[in-house]
Amino acid sequence: MNRQENERAVARQIAELPLLSSSASQLLALGAAADHGLADIVRIVKHDAILTSRVLKVVNSAAYARAVEIHAIEHAVSLLGEDMVVTTALREAAGLLLAKRLTGYAAEAGELWRHSLKTALAAKLLAPKARSPVNGELAFTCGLLHDLGKAVISDYLEQTAGKIRQAIEQGRFPDYLAAERAILGIDHAEAGHKICRRWQLPAPLAESCRHHHQPAAAERWQGLLYVVHLADIIAMLSGIGTGADTLQYRLDRDYERHLELDEAGLNSTMLAVEREFAQVEDIFC
Numbered sequence: 001m002n003r004q005e006n007e008r009a010v011a012r013q014i015a016e017l018p019l020l021s022s023s024a025s026q027l028l029a030l031g032a033a034a035d036h037g038l039a040d041i042v043r044i045v046k047h048d049a050i051l052t053s054r055v056l057k058v059v060n061s062a063a064y065a066r067a068v069e070i071h072a073i074e075h076a077v078s079l080l081g082e083d084m085v086v087t088t089a090l091r092e093a094a095g096l097l098l099a100k101r102l103t104g105y106a107a108e109a110g111e112l113w114r115h116s117l118k119t120a121l122a123a124k125l126l127a128p129k130a131r132s133p134v135n136g137e138l139a140f141t142c143g144l145l146h147d148l149g150k151a152v153i154s155d156y157l158e159q160t161a162g163k164i165r166q167a168i169e170q171g172r173f174p175d176y177l178a179a180e181r182a183i184l185g186i187d188h189a190e191a192g193h194k195i196c197r198r199w200q201l202p203a204p205l206a207e208s209c210r211h212h213h214q215p216a217a218a219e220r221w222q223g224l225l226y227v228v229h230l231a232d233i234i235a236m237l238s239g240i241g242t243g244a245d246t247l248q249y250r251l252d253r254d255y256e257r258h259l260e261l262d263e264a265g266l267n268s269t270m271l272a273v274e275r276e277f278a279q280v281e282d283i284f285c
Contacts, residue, residue: 006156007185013152014194017097023048024093025199027086031141032202041085042077054088055080063283083124083140087117087284090144097151104157105150107243112150114285118240119143121280122231122273129259129269132223142208142228145201149191149209150242156184161244168248176245177213189213213249215258226258234270238277 001009020028026044030036045051052073059076060069070076077085090098091113098116101109120143127136157164157180164179173179180187192209204221208228211218215225229252236247255261261269 001156003183003185006183010153010156010184010186010191011194013155014191014198017152017195017198020199021048021051021089021093023051024089025201027089028141028145028199028205029202031082031086031135031138032204034135038077038082041082042074045077045085045089046073051089051092054092055085058084058088058283061283063279082137083120084280086137086141087120087144087280091284098148100151100154102150102154102243104154104160105243105245106161107154107241110285111240112147112242114281115235115240115242116144116147117280117284118235118238118273118277119146119228119231121276122234122269123227125269125272125276126227126231126234126259126261127224129261129265130223130227131258131260134223134227138204139224139227139231142205142212142224143231145192145196145205146208146212146228146232147188147192147242148195149188149193152195153180153184153186153188153191165244165248175213175250176248214252216252216254223258226252226255230255230259230261234266234273238270238274240277 023044030040045055055073055076056070059080060066070079098113099110102112120140123139123143124136127134127139160183164176167173167179168175177187177189189210189212193206196206196209204224207218207221208225211225212228212232215222215229218225233251241247
C-alpha cells in the first residue's frame with residue numbers, strides 16, 4: 001500500500017476499535033477531574049463484578065504480601081490507591097491491544113505494556129517536581145496511554161524497523177516519529193490521539209498521546225506534557241522501550257524550564273522508578 005492507502009487503513013482500524021468498558025472509561029476520566037476521591041473510585045469498581053474480582057486479586061497477590069486476605073472492595077481500593085486501580089481496569093479493558101506483539105517495531109508481546117507502565121510510574125514521581133501544578137494520578141494515567149497509537153500503526157510498519165533506524169542514522173529523518181509520518185501519513189502520537197477521541201477520553205489524556213514527543217507544540221497542559229515526555233525517556237533509558245524505536249526520539253531540553261530537576265534529582269527518580277516497577281511488574285506484566 002502507498003502512503004495514502006496506509007493512512008486510510010489506519011483510520012478505518014481506529015474507527016473499528018471496540019469501545020472501553022463503562023467502568024474503565026469512567027476511571028480514566030476521573031483522573032482528569034479536579035475534585036474526586038477514593039469514594040468515587042469505589043463506586044465505579046463496585047458496579048463492575050469482573051473489575052471488582054480483578055482488584056481483589058491484585059490486592060491479595062504475593063507482591064503485596066498481606067497478612068490477612070482483603071475481601072472488602074473499599075479496603076482494597078484504599079490500599080492499592082487510584083493508580084493501581086486504573087492500571088487494573090485498563091489491563092482488563094484494553095489488555096489485548098496494549099499487550100500485542102508490535103511487529104512493525106520488532107517488539108515482542110508485552111513490551112508496549114511494560115514500557116507504558118514504567119512510563120506511568122515515572123510520570124507520577126515526576127509530577128511533584130513540575131513548576132506548575134500537575135496532578136500525579138493524571139500524569140500516571142497519561143503515562144499508561146501515551147504510546148497507545150503504536151498498537152494500531154505497528155501492523156502497517158512491518159519490515160521497516162531496520163530501514164528506519166538506518167535512515168535516522170544517515171540523517172534522512174530527525175527521529176522515528178518523522179519516519180512514521182513519511183511512510184503512513186500519520187505517526188503513533190497522532191494515532192493515539194485519535195484512539196482517545198474514539199474512546200471519548202478527556203482532553204489531557206488525548207493531548208498527552210499527541211504531544212508526548214513534542215510537548216512544546218501543545219497549547220495547554222505543558223507542565224503535564226513535559227512530565228510525560230521525560231517519563232517516556234526515563235523508561236527507555238532504563239532499558240524498557242518498544243523495540244526498534246527505543247531512544248530514537250529527541251529529548252526536549254526545555255523540560256528544565258518546566259520541572260525542578262537537577263542531575264541528582266533525575267538519578268534518584270530513576271532509582272525510585274526501578275523500585276516501584278519491580279514491585280508491580282509480576283502482577284501486571
